Amino acid sequence: MNMQHLGQTANPQVLINGVSFNADPGQRPVVVDGCATITQLFQQRCAAQGARTAHREKDMGIWKAYSWQDYWDHSKWIGLGLMSLGLKRGEVVSILSEDRREWLYSDMGVQGAGGIASGVYTTDSASQLAYLVNDSDSRFLFVENDEQLDKYLEIADQVPGLAKVIIYEREGLHDLDHEKCLFIDELYEMGKAYEAQHPGAYEAEIAKTRPEDTALLIYTSGTTGMPKGAMLSNENILASIEAGARALEFTGNDEQLCFLPLCHILERNVSVYFPLAATSTVNFAESPETVFDNMQEVSPATFFAVPRVWEKIYSRVLVLAQEATPIGRMAFHAAIKAGRKRAEYVMHGKPVPSGVAANYAIWDFLVLRNLRRMLGMDKMRRGGTGAAPISPELLSWYWSIGVPLIEGYGMTENAGLSTTNTFESNAPGTVGPAVPGVKLRIAEDGEIQTLGLNNFQGYWRNNEKTAETFTDDGWLRTGDVGRLDEKGNLTITGRIKDIIITAGGKNITPAEIESRLKFSHYISDAVVIGDARKYLTCLIMIDQENVEKFAQDRKIPFSDFASLCAAEEVVQLIGAEVEAVNKEFARVEQIKDFRLINVLLTAEDDELTATMKLKRSFVEKKHKALIDDMY
Numbered sequence: 001m002n003m004q005h006l007g008q009t010a011n012p013q014v015l016i017n018g019v020s021f022n023a024d025p026g027q028r029p030v031v032v033d034g035c036a037t038i039t040q041l042f043q044q045r046c047a048a049q050g051a052r053t054a055h056r057e058k059d060m061g062i063w064k065a066y067s068w069q070d071y072w073d074h075s076k077w078i079g080l081g082l083m084s085l086g087l088k089r090g091e092v093v094s095i096l097s098e099d100r101r102e103w104l105y106s107d108m109g110v111q112g113a114g115g116i117a118s119g120v121y122t123t124d125s126a127s128q129l130a131y132l133v134n135d136s137d138s139r140f141l142f143v144e145n146d147e148q149l150d151k152y153l154e155i156a157d158q159v160p161g162l163a164k165v166i167i168y169e170r171e172g173l174h175d176l177d178h179e180k181c182l183f184i185d186e187l188y189e190m191g192k193a194y195e196a197q198h199p200g201a202y203e204a205e206i207a208k209t210r211p212e213d214t215a216l217l218i219y220t221s222g223t224t225g226m227p228k229g230a231m232l233s234n235e236n237i238l239a240s241i242e243a244g245a246r247a248l249e250f251t252g253n254d255e256q257l258c259f260l261p262l263c264h265i266l267e268r269n270v271s272v273y274f275p276l277a278a279t280s281t282v283n284f285a286e287s288p289e290t291v292f293d294n295m296q297e298v299s300p301a302t303f304f305a306v307p308r309v310w311e312k313i314y315s316r317v318l319v320l321a322q323e324a325t326p327i328g329r330m331a332f333h334a335a336i337k338a339g340r341k342r343a344e345y346v347m348h349g350k351p352v353p354s355g356v357a358a359n360y361a362i363w364d365f366l367v368l369r370n371l372r373r374m375l376g377m378d379k380m381r382r383g384g385t386g387a388a389p390i391s392p393e394l395l396s397w398y399w400s401i402g403v404p405l406i407e408g409y410g411m412t413e414n415a416g417l418s419t420t421n422t423f424e425s426n427a428p429g430t431v432g433p434a435v436p437g438v439k440l441r442i443a444e445d446g447e448i449q450t451l452g453l454n455n456f457q458g459y460w461r462n463n464e465k466t467a468e469t470f471t472d473d474g475w476l477r478t479g480d481v482g483r484l485d486e487k488g489n490l491t492i493t494g495r496i497k498d499i500i501i502t503a504g505g506k507n508i509t510p511a512e513i514e515s516r517l518k519f520s521h522y523i524s525d526a527v528v529i530g531d532a533r534k535y536l537t538c539l540i541m542i543d544q545e546n547v548e549k550f551a552q553d554r555k556i557p558f559s560d561f562a563s564l565c566a567a568e569e570v571v572q573l574i575g576a577e578v579e580a581v582n583k584e585f586a587r588v589e590q591i592k593d594f595r596l597i598n599v600l601l602t603a604e605d606d607e608l609t610a611t612m613k614l615k616r617s618f619v620e621k622k623h624k625a626l627i628d629d630m631y
Contacts, residue, residue, distance in 0.1 A: 016245050018252070019277050025246060025437035029211050030238040030453055032277055037234040038215055039112045039206045041276055046072035049279055055101045056283045056298075063283070063297070066101055071108070074101075076202045077191030078109030078184075082140060083201065084194040085164055089114030089208070092136040092217055096120040096129065096151070097144035099258045099284050102168050102184060104272055106142050107262075111215055114205050115139075118217035118229070119263030122148060130155040133162060136217055136229055136460060141165045142184075146172040149181070156180070211235040217460055218265055218412050229460030230412045232265075239453035240269060240415035241277045243435035247420050248382070250278035254301040255379075257294060259285035265416035266387055270304045292316070295376030302382050307390035307518075310383075310405065313375065314394060315521045315546050322549065335367035339400030347399050347428050368402050377403050382423075384408060389492065389511050391519035392429045407431050409492060413469065414438070414476055415454040419490050430489035440490060441475065447496055448482045449475040481509060498616060500530045506588050508536070513591070516584060520577040521546045527619050528591070529627055537630040538594040539623055540574055547573070565598035595626040 011031075012023040020033050035041040049068035056063050082093065093110040095117065097103050103119075110117040118136050120129060122144070129151050133141060141162055143149045152165050165181045167173065173183075195201065215234045219227035244250070258271035271282050280301075285294040292313070295303070321332045342360040345352040352360075372378045383398060383405040390407060398405035408420030409431035419440065421432035434440045438452035455476045458466035469477055481499065482492040494509030501507055510528035517526040517540070524543040530536035544561065547570055551558055558564040565571075574596065582590040597619075620627060 017250055017278060019245055021242050021245065025242060026239075026453055028235075028453065030235055030242055032238055032241055036211045036238070037206075037209045037213070038237055038273065038276070039108065039209055039234075041238075042075070042108050042112070043072070043203070043206055045276055045279060052279070053281050054275075055104070056281065057101050058284075058286050058294075068279075071101075071105065074105040074188065075108035075112060076195070077188040078105055079111075079113035079115075079191070079202050079205070080194040080198075081187040081189075081191035082110065082115065083113050083205070084190050085140070087113055087115050087139060089205075090116065090214070092116045092118050092138045093140045093142070094118045094120050094133055094136065094138040095142045095262075096122060096124075096148045097142060097168060098122055098287065099260075099262050099267075099271070100144070100168070101284060102142075103262050104282075107272060111209075112202055112206050114209060114213075116214050116217050116231075118219070119261070119268075120219075121261055121263050124151075126151040126154040130158045131226065132219060133159045137161055139163050143167055145169040149173065149176075153178075209234065211238070214457060216268070218263065218268075220412055228462060228465060231457040231460055232412075232415055233457050236415045236454050236456055237273055239437060240410075240417050241273050243417050243437050243452075243454065244269065244274050245277060246436040247417075247422055248384075250274055250280060250302070252279040254278065254280035254381075255298055256280055256282050256302060257285055257291070257298050257300045258282050259288060259291045259294070260304075260306065264387070265410070265412045266304060266306075269416045270302075270384075292376070296374070297376070299376050299379045301379055302384065303377070303380055304384040304386070306387045307385055307394070308388070310385055310390065310394060310398070311518060311521075311524075314397060315543055317371070317375070318521050319546060319549055322553075331363075331367050335363035335371075336397075336400055338363040339368060339402065340396065343396055343399035346404075347396065347426060349424065349426055364402060372402055375403075380404075382406065384420075386410060386431075389515040391515050393516075393519045395428055409490060411478060411480075413456045413478070414450050414452065415456065417454065418450045418452070421489075425487075427485070427487065427489040430485070430491045432490065433488040434490075440484065440488070442482065442484055443471075443477075445496070446481040446483070446493075448478045448480045448490065448492070450478060451475045500528065500536070501532065502530055502536070502588065503532055503534045504588070508589055510536075513538075513581070513585060513589060516581045517578065520581075522550065522573060522577055527616055529620065529630070533631060535592040536588075536590065537627065538578065538591045539597055539619060539626060540578075540594050541597050542570070542574065544600065561600050562598040565596040571596065593630040595623075595630060597623060597626075 011027055013020045014023045029036045032041050035044055046068045051067045051069060053065040054068045054071045055066045093115050095103055095106050107117045120132055143152060143165060149167055166187050167183050170183055211234045213234055214231045215237060216232040217229045219229050260267035262268055275282050283298045285291050321329055338359045341356050342352055380403055383403050386408045395405050406421040406426060410417040417435055418438050419432045419434050421427060438450055441449050443449055479496055480492050481494050481496055482490050484490055494511035499507055499509055513528050514526045517523050522543055523540055525541040527539045528536055551564060556567050556569050558567055578591050578594055
């Protein structure tokens with residue numbers, strides 16, 4: 001392989017986690033083991049790893065292994081098949097599917113052919129699919145199954161630019177007869193035929209790709225209006241890979257579990273691009289509903305999740321503890337107490353006193369080791385969280401049970417990684433310092449701004465929004481508000497657009513209050529209200545599982561979720577949780593009244609993004625009557 005052609009420079013190199021990078025981070029061109037683009041690295045890795053396992057996926061309840069050679073072959077056939085159908089360099093291909101190996105094959109196949117890969121959330125409606133396909137000018141669309149195909153069929157006449165729709169699964173579609181639809185195995189055969197006629201065509205396209213070429217189009221969650229397509233170049237992604245490798249340990253022996261949507265930059269990094277550099281093995285969860293079962297089966301070495309998932313695991317453990325025998329409950333609480341004492345030291349990188357360590361070792365042997373095994377966290381070297389605020393108390397709880405959980409920060413527009421805590425430098429309550437190659441600063445209005453080679457190219461065909469997102473001197477405006485301490489650790493206090501200015505003129509960032517409320521295992525989510533009003537109120541979503549258990553244990557009658565929310569004892573329970581949180585804040589920041597949202601929300605609802613973040617504006621609009629009632 002011609003290393004000079006791949007972007008190898010005369011820059012001195014350094015080995016990190018067994019992978020070579022420039023000696024100094026943030027240098028152009030960014031090279032990972034001599035490769036300056038994603039697909040060049042992909043080609044190199046597949047050639048070197050060959051028969052070694054790259055992915056595992058369940059088939060009829062049994063885990064099956066798929067090699068790096070499988071990864072290369074299927075990606076190549078997809079890329080060549082699309083080229084035979086007329087895909088041109090720089091054209092967009094959309095992928096609408098749950099996580100599976102074909103998602104990655106499509107991702108790499110499209111990029112290898114010179115196209116731009118764009119993921120679509122499976123929770124998106126048919127009308128949202130039409131918007132994304134048309135906005136991106138997608139030439140091809142991959143769909144997982146009959147359910148996702150139905151969305152295309154519903155809007156087929158609205159997306160005339162689509163040349164073909166490729167389907168992963170045949171189940172329920174044996175009688176399908178549509179001129180624009182074909183199945184993935186048919187595309188594979190087209191790719192093989194094209195390769196026979198044009199030997200080396202795929203490799204030649206990979207060689208044409210440059211660091212500045214757009215690789216991904218990632219649509220933002222749309223918490224404020226319609227989603228915008230963020231363009232990420234090969235350089236952006238490789239810069240993120242380098243920063244991740246320098247800040248965090250990844251090894252070729254790591255087992256990982258892929259379960260968050262691959263449309264999201266966090267999961268794309270940890271399940272596609274970081275494993276590409278580290279040659280680790282990615283296991284695909286069967287579905288979002290089976291994540292906890294699959295965790296037990298895989299027992300991953302590293303696990304990244306949004307706070308909602310960590311909160312759910314915590315709630316599940318508390319329910320199990322409540323159902324235990326009196327002796328079991330006593331042992332659990334004693335073990336957590338011993339773990340908390342140790343966590344006070346290890347979370348801050350301090351040596352643990354021998355007495356504390358010995359007490360923890362006893363309870364770890366008796367209780368905590370089994371708890372981690374039950375959760376599928378017995379081999380977990382590091383847990384990671386990001387994409388939304390997480391309660392400091394929740395972080396402490398995981399360290400207490402022997403699961404090191406660190407918080408990081410990034411966004412689509414800076415390729416998903418700009419700061420992170422590490423074991424060597426952990427500052428709980430912050431999202432850590434800037435990763436190597438990235439600079440941070442706080443603007444006069446408190447906005448966090450970043451500068452690095454991971455900063456995106458701009459928004460797809462939206463120069464106006466792109467210009468608004470960068471400062472005159474080229475820094476990325478994140479839209480988040482925060483502060484830096486004397487060691488360079490970043491604390492995020494909220495979003496600029498979410499800042500509440502009360503009728504008395506007091507500026508309040510609601511994120512910290514909401515985060516404290518969500519640490520209660522009876523509260524799933526919360527939205528603080530109070531802009532231009534005399535005092536703060538709150539809309540609260542209860543945690544269905546834990547509150548139902550509370551009601552059943554006390555024989556409180558309810559027939560459905562709405563009646564559960566209406567039960568007087570439940571309202572009093574949440575009131576007590578709100579009062580406990582109020583004690584931690586100044587009077588002007590305290591919640592004076594609250595209402596329970598009595599409908600279960602899913603990512604299909606307007607109020608939630610696909611990454612389970614509440615859209616504040618939608619919540620306030622949809623539940624205006626509840627809000628008005630509190631004032």
